[in-house]
Amino acid sequence: MTYDPVPALLALRVPALFLFGAEDRLIPVEKSVAVIRGVSTQNVHADFTIQVLDHDDHGMYVTVGNTSGAVDPRYLEAMRKWLAERVPTSR
Secondary structure, eight states: OOOOOHHHHHHOOSOEEEEEETTOSSSOHHHHHHHHHHHHHHOTTOOEEEEEETTBOTTOBBOSGGGTTSBOHHHHHHHHHHHHHHSOOOO
């Protein structure tokens, strides 16, 4: 791919959650994380949360153990927690 995400990341003015599977074979996880971290130091508006989940593939499916092939519950919990911290609710 030749897409450069830096301009879009620099223009981002909303909180962003980046979740990666450490076993992702479709994208370069370490390079992607490095780019996002680099941009977060340049973008004064950056509210970036980055998490790499070990044993997960590109689809956030667990790749080892007896839960192989299932969506990682840590992925779902990370999204739930991140949203709960940032999205006000009326109760």
